[in-house]
Amino acid sequence: MVKSYLKYEHSKTFGLITSSASNVVWAPDNDFQNAALRQSKTGKAVVGADEEVKCWDVKKGELLSRWRDKDCVAEVTCISQSTADPDVFAVGYGDGTIRIWDARIATVVISFDGHRSAVTVFAFWGDGSRLASGSKDTDIIIWDLVAEVGLYRLRGHENQITGLQFLLRASTYSEEEVGGADQTINEKGVMDGHHGEPTFLLTTSKDAKVKIWNLQSQHCIETHIAQSNGECWALAVSPDESGCITGGNDGELKVWSIDLRGLAKYALRKGDEIEQTYLKERGFLRRQTKDRSIGVKFHPRGKYIAAHGSQKAIELWRIRSEGEVQKTLARKRKRRREKLLTAQNGTSKDFVNGDDAPEDLATADVTDIIVPYVIVRTSGRVHSVDWGRGAASKTLHLLSANTNNELELYSIPTKQAEKKSQTEDPPDYSRSYAVDLPGHRTDVRSVALSSDDRMLASSSNGSLKIWNVRTQNCIRTLDCGYALCSSFLPGDKIAVLGNRNGELEIFDIASSTLIDTVKAHDGPIWTLHVHPDGKSMATGSADKSAKFFNFEVIQEEIPGSKRTTPRFKLVHTRTLKVSDDILSLRFSPDSRLVALSLLDNTVKVFFTDTLKLFLNLYGHKLPVLNMDISFDSKLIVTCSADKNVRIWGLDFGDCHKAFFAHQDSIMQVAFVPHNQDGNGHHFFSASKDRMIKYWDGDKFEQIQKLEGHHGEIWAMTVSRTGQFLVTASHDKSIRIWQQTDEQIFLEEEREKELEELYENTLTTSLEQEDEPGGEKAEVAAAGKQTTETLMAGEKIAEALELGIPDLEVMRNWSQAKARQPNIALPDRHPIFLYTNTSAEVHVLNVVQKIKAAALQDALLVLPFTQVTALFTFLQIWAEKQWNIPLTCRVLFFMLKIHHKQIVASKTMRPMLHGIRQHLRHALQRQKDEMGFNLAALGFVGTQMREKGSKKYVDEGLWEEEEQLSKGKKKRGFVDVA
Numbered sequence: 001m002v003k004s005y006l007k008y009e010h011s012k013t014f015g016l017i018t019s020s021a022s023n024v025v026w027a028p029d030n031d032f033q034n035a036a037l038r039q040s041k042t043g044k045a046v047v048g049a050d051e052e053v054k055c056w057d058v059k060k061g062e063l064l065s066r067w068r069d070k071d072c073v074a075e076v077t078c079i080s081q082s083t084a085d086p087d088v089f090a091v092g093y094g095d096g097t098i099r100i101w102d103a104r105i106a107t108v109v110i111s112f113d114g115h116r117s118a119v120t121v122f123a124f125w126g127d128g129s130r131l132a133s134g135s136k137d138t139d140i141i142i143w144d145l146v147a148e149v150g151l152y153r154l155r156g157h158e159n160q161i162t163g164l165q166f167l168l169r170a171s172t173y174s175e176e177e178v179g180g181a182d183q184t185i186n187e188k189g190v191m192d193g194h195h196g197e198p199t200f201l202l203t204t205s206k207d208a209k210v211k212i213w214n215l216q217s218q219h220c221i222e223t224h225i226a227q228s229n230g231e232c233w234a235l236a237v238s239p240d241e242s243g244c245i246t247g248g249n250d251g252e253l254k255v256w257s258i259d260l261r262g263l264a265k266y267a268l269r270k271g272d273e274i275e276q277t278y279l280k281e282r283g284f285l286r287r288q289t290k291d292r293s294i295g296v297k298f299h300p301r302g303k304y305i306a307a308h309g310s311q312k313a314i315e316l317w318r319i320r321s322e323g324e325v326q327k328t329l330a331r332k333r334k335r336r337r338e339k340l341l342t343a344q345n346g347t348s349k350d351f352v353n354g355d356d357a358p359e360d361l362a363t364a365d366v367t368d369i370i371v372p373y374v375i376v377r378t379s380g381r382v383h384s385v386d387w388g389r390g391a392a393s394k395t396l397h398l399l400s401a402n403t404n405n406e407l408e409l410y411s412i413p414t415k416q417a418e419k420k421s422q423t424e425d426p427p428d429y430s431r432s433y434a435v436d437l438p439g440h441r442t443d444v445r446s447v448a449l450s451s452d453d454r455m456l457a458s459s460s461n462g463s464l465k466i467w468n469v470r471t472q473n474c475i476r477t478l479d480c481g482y483a484l485c486s487s488f489l490p491g492d493k494i495a496v497l498g499n500r501n502g503e504l505e506i507f508d509i510a511s512s513t514l515i516d517t518v519k520a521h522d523g524p525i526w527t528l529h530v531h532p533d534g535k536s537m538a539t540g541s542a543d544k545s546a547k548f549f550n551f552e553v554i555q556e557e558i559p560g561s562k563r564t565t566p567r568f569k570l571v572h573t574r575t576l577k578v579s580d581d582i583l584s585l586r587f588s589p590d591s592r593l594v595a596l597s598l599l600d601n602t603v604k605v606f607f608t609d610t611l612k613l614f615l616n617l618y619g620h621k622l623p624v625l626n627m628d629i630s631f632d633s634k635l636i637v638t639c640s641a642d643k644n645v646r647i648w649g650l651d652f653g654d655c656h657k658a659f660f661a662h663q664d665s666i667m668q669v670a671f672v673p674h675n676q677d678g679n680g681h682h683f684f685s686a687s688k689d690r691m692i693k694y695w696d697g698d699k700f701e702q703i704q705k706l707e708g709h710h711g712e713i714w715a716m717t718v719s720r721t722g723q724f725l726v727t728a729s730h731d732k733s734i735r736i737w738q739q740t741d742e743q744i745f746l747e748e749e750r751e752k753e754l755e756e757l758y759e760n761t762l763t764t765s766l767e768q769e770d771e772p773g774g775e776k777a778e779v780a781a782a783g784k785q786t787t788e789t790l791m792a793g794e795k796i797a798e799a800l801e802l803g804i805p806d807l808e809v810m811r812n813w814s815q816a817k818a819r820q821p822n823i824a825l826p827d828r829h830p831i832f833l834y835t836n837t838s839a840e841v842h843v844l845n846v847v848q849k850i851k852a853a854a855l856q857d858a859l860l861v862l863p864f865t866q867v868t869a870l871f872t873f874l875q876i877w878a879e880k881q882w883n884i885p886l887t888c889r890v891l892f893f894m895l896k897i898h899h900k901q902i903v904a905s906k907t908m909r910p911m912l913h914g915i916r917q918h919l920r921h922a923l924q925r926q927k928d929e930m931g932f933n934l935a936a937l938g939f940v941g942t943q944m945r946e947k948g949s950k951k952y953v954d955e956g957l958w959e960e961e962e963q964l965s966k967g968k969k970k971r972g973f974v975d976v977a
Contacts, residue, residue, distance in 0.1 A: 002745055003699075003745075005694075005696070005746075006739050006740065006744075008694060008706060008724075008739050009738060009742075010738075011735075013049075013050065013733050013735050015444070015458065015733055017406060017439045018045075018049060018401045018405060018406070018407055019047075019048055022076045022077055022078060023048075023078060025386055026043050026044075026386040026388050026399045027045075027055075027086065027103075028044075042057075042059040043388055045435070048077065048078075049066075051073055051075060051708075052066050052076070053089070053091055053101065055103070056407060056435050058435060059433050061433070061437055063438070065106050066106075067106045073707065074093040074095035075710045076093060076094075077119055078090075078091070078092035078120055078121060082124050082128045083125075083128060084127050087102060089101045090122045092122065092133060096115030096119060096137070097111065097115075099112075111853065113786055113788075114782050115133065115137055115141065119134070120135055120160055121134040121163060123165050125198045130142060130143065130144060130198050131143040131145055132164050138155070138158060138160065139154065139155055140161060140164065141154075149856065153779065153780040155778055156223075156778055157203065157207050160205060160206045161203060162232060162235065163232070165202045167258065167260070168199055168267070198215050199214065199216055199263075200267070202235070202244065204226055204232045204235040207231070208226050208232050210223070210226040210279065214267075224281070226254065227248030228248070228252065230248060231249065231292070232246050232248055233247050233248060234247035234307075235296070236297055236298050237258075238298050241258060242258060243256060243258055244256050244258060245285075245298075247292070247307060248293060251288070251289055252287075252293065253284065253287065254284055255284070255366045256281055257279075266278070282366045285367065287315050288372075288375065289309050291309035291311055293307055293309055294308065297387060299396065302319070303319050304373065305317040305370065306398060308385055309382075310383070312378050313375050313378065313382070316398075316412065317370050317372055318415060320371060325369055375426070376400075380441065381402060381403040382400055383401055384400075385398060385400050385401070386398075395412065395413055395414065396412040396414055397432075405440060405732040406436045406439075407435040408431055409431070410429050410431055439732060440732060441460070441463065443461075443714055444458045444715055444728035445459060445714055445728075447459075447715045447727075448488055448717055449469070449488070449726065450492040451488065451492055453720055453721060455488070455509075456469050457488060458734055462479065463477060464476075464477075464479075466495070469736070478507050480507075481499035481500065482499050482500040483499050484525060484526055485525060487530055489534075489537075493509055493510055494507065494508060494568060495507045496528065498520075498526070498528045499525065502519060502521035502524060502525060502541060503517050503518065503519055503520065516569065520541070521539065521547065526583050532590075532591045535551055536551060537549050537551070537570075538585055544579065545576065545577050546576040546585055547575050550573050551568070551569075552568075552569050553566050553568055554566070576606065576611050582596050583599060584596070584624065584626050586629050587629075588650065589629065589630075589633050593605050593650065597623070598624075601623055603624055604617075615650070617636075617638070621642040622642040623640060623641055624638045626666070627669060628683065630671045630697070631672075631674055631675050632675070632680060633650060634651065635647055635650065635681060636648045636650055639669040643664060644666075645661040645685055645695070647700070657700040659700065661693060663689040663691075664688035664689040666686070667687060668684075668716040669686075670716060671718070672718060673722060677722075681696070682695065683697055687712075688712040689712075690707070690713065692709075692713065692727060704744060708735060709735065710729070711730030711731035713727050714730065724736050724738045724739060786854075788851075789854045789860075792855075792861075793859065793860070793862060795858075796846060796858060796859070796861075797863075799842060799843045800866050802831065802832075803840070803842060803843045803873065807839045809826050810826070812826075840873055844873070848883065855889070859890065859893055867898055868911075874891050874915055875914050875918065878914075878915050878918035881925070884919070
């Protein structure tokens with residue numbers, strides 16, 4: 001009989017606040033009904049956490065919601081909030097997919113798949129109908145969120161896209177406004193640009209280029225070298241779009257001014273003035289830290305700029321008002337005149353107090369306009385920042401996501417115009433709130449479960465955390481040293497840690513106190529294990545010794561009194577000296593043997609009572625990092641940095657099997673602790689290749705592969721019941737893998753792996769790569785062939801193959817029925833008999849079920865021989881007026897793809913004439929219907945206005961406002977940058 005195994009699946013993830021692969025987005029507290037809470041302005045933070053998106057309440061430090069698509073295992077790399085609907089978020093993933101989430105219901109609304117590698121940046125168009133995405137594959141794709149399709153792909157950059165921004169979002173100027181060169185812009189003459197199509201896109205890339213794209217003609221109209229030294233890492237456009245800043249290496253920020261008037265003129269006049277430069281370099285700003293500038297953000301009100309590198313600092317800059325800049329320029333002029341006067345040894349005061357006419361700001365140096373404001377020192381290295389956008393106040397809120405798994409909200413007072421002092425000290429900022437308790441600051445190096453599997457201890461450099469396994473809540477946080485190993489002691493009330501300084505730290509969990517620190521070794525304590533009888537423990541260290549300790553409770557006198565109090569103590573009993581550093585130590589479950597793995601690649605097995613050498617296990621080519629002994633003390637499994645796992649017998653020390661298990665060093669290995677289901681010789685291995693594997697130690701077969709971590713796995717422990725295992729990784733997450741009731745068979749698992757491999761190679765081969773040395777087209781289709789699109793195309797082809805014969809059969813039957821009314825129904829395909837539908841309905845249902853984003857790629861799979869069949873059904877759908885938008889979309893796409901063949905075909909010409917007539921008739925009918933509905937709505941609206949209540953208008957105030965608006969001066973266009 002074929003042996004079956006129970007499957008393990010990923011169950012829960014915790015301990016991760018934010019991952020450094022993604023950016024952070026501040027969102028307002030829309031859910032609060034209480035006005036006092038809304039005034040707090042702390043908002044919520046939306047961050048990527050491996051494959052999930054987490055929404056944190058910054059004030060309370062609570063997790064509000066988590067968004068995860070069960071079909072996606074790729075890491076979140078980019079998040080952006082829609083400008084039109086604050087509840088809509090675009091999330092990009094490491095595999096190039098994009099999902100549009102609705103925050104209210106935490107579900108995916110639309111999903112796209114167009115990029116070949118990780119998505120790095122997003123930009124929403126003003127009305128939320130268009131989305132631009134940039135990726136590591138150097139492409140920019142424009143998506144239509146209404147039709148749910150990719151419009152086109154822009155190619156021109158030669159490296160990862162680092163910045164995207166639509167231009168002319170807020171306003172589009174009419175022809176009169178941009179007509180003359182010296183003409184000013186009237187505020188009331190500005191039309192709302194949110195209802196139009198996006199016209200211009202500003203992009204930056206790591207290839208150090210900044211480009212402006214004309215989206216109407218789909219080509220690049222301007223290219224500049226963004227940085228003087230190396231890559232361009234960031235882009236920020238001012239809220240009024242008059243200027244932008246790009247960030248590069250060595251703390252360099254380059255300031256640019258954007259000629260919006262020129263762009264508007266270019267858009268309206270169809271590009272007459274093509275020679276003009278719309279992006280002008282204004283100067284450089286230098287950050288105090290000289291690392292690369294990976295993030296730049298303008299404050300929504302446009303007066304402040306935040307810039308940061310990968311250090312523990314965020315630098316804030318302030319944009320001076322026009323009056324302040326004029327004063328600075330006047331001071332500089334005065335100093336220049338004084339120097340000139342001193343050089344000429346003159347004494348004329350009239351010369352010193354010369355003409356102080358205001359200068360044009362466009363000629364002023366950028367360092368006179370943008371000045372350093374304050375440097376915010378953070379507790380960890382910054383990887384992303386966002387401004388808090390509350391009501392207008394005297395305080396700025398800055399949200400920082402740090403690489404040490406922490407979110408911080410800083411409050412910075414704004415500069416007050418009325419406060420004038422001789423020495424301008426930087427303002428005092430404060431860290432208002434932080435989300436740091438639900439996770440470790442550094443990598444978890446050790447995990448341990450309590451005897452009842454209810455508590456989990458995770459330890460890292462600086463902290464020990466105790467978690468409730470059922471709820472995943474952190475119930476205790478204790479300060480410790482650099483922990484390397486840990487364990488609960490019998491009773492689960494005390495936890496012991498071994499640290500890098502050779503000390504054993506003993507913690508009382510109930511009172512959250514450090515009971516004792518024992519200096520056990522002279523080197524790092526790499527391993528510790530509690531004896532199976534629960535009365536003692538052993539530690540192994542880099543000082544080439546293993547020490548054995550007994551657990552004792554001694555009565556200790558309370559100072560200043562005669563009373564005593566019981567106190568737990570570790571008593572050192574024996575020491576075992578060996579020839580090299582000890583990396584791992586294990587007692588056998590029958591307490592007879594103790595195994596030590598050494599730095600010299602060997603494993604030595606000693607008798608526990610006499611500490612005499614029993615076995616020497618040779619075979620690994622690199623040090624054995626971990627090992628475990630089976631429940632019956634008959635097998636020992638060892639894992640090494642040589643990527644191999646070896647199974648040995650403990651009777652004679654013979655190697656039963658050695659196999660290449662992982663693609664990187666294997667950090668942990670663990671047997672299932674019991675044999676209730678005959679799985680006592682099954683074991684797990686965890687590696688730096690981010691994979692956990694489940695093995696059968698008797699058959700030497702891999703049972704299952706567990707994928708999910710996005711970093712090296714440092715620690716693993718299996719529950720006492722064997723129902724679940726816990727792993728901790730470099731990605732800061734702790735994951736629980738639960739045993740399910742689903743059975744798996746080895747043959748089926750191998751077949752699944754082969755199928756996955758085949759699908760991956762198939763989709764890779766279908767991706768149309770450009771010829772080496774050949775020029776890439778500047779614009780390409782936004783599609784990408786995936787397994788999903790291939791299967792959808794096959795479904796359409798299958799439906800057409802079934803549909804055409806059935807159409808012919810039913811047509812013949814209808815003709816025969818006209819002659820013989822009692823004729824029997826013909827033999828049809830079972831699928832039509834079962835669903836009781838006609839062929840045209842069946843084909844339409846198949847096409848309707850395909851996602852809008854995948855439809856065009858699915859239609860590309862169809863060979864031209866089946867296009868005639870598809871057009872036959874298109875004609876029927878148009879005649880019966882079924883789903884006209886979908887019919888038109890399929891028709892126009894097929895005409896575009898197969899235009900030459902269709903034009904040359906004589907058989908398709910009458911078919912196209914028929915489709916055109918039916919479509920015109922259907923569209924005219926829809927047009928009449930919409931006209932009638934609009935007229936009816938207008939009539940109802942008029943009636944409502946007539947019956948509605950009239951608003952009170954203060955006549956005097958109204959006339960005054962009218963006079964003011966008529967006499968208002970036209971404002972000139974000023975570059976903020």
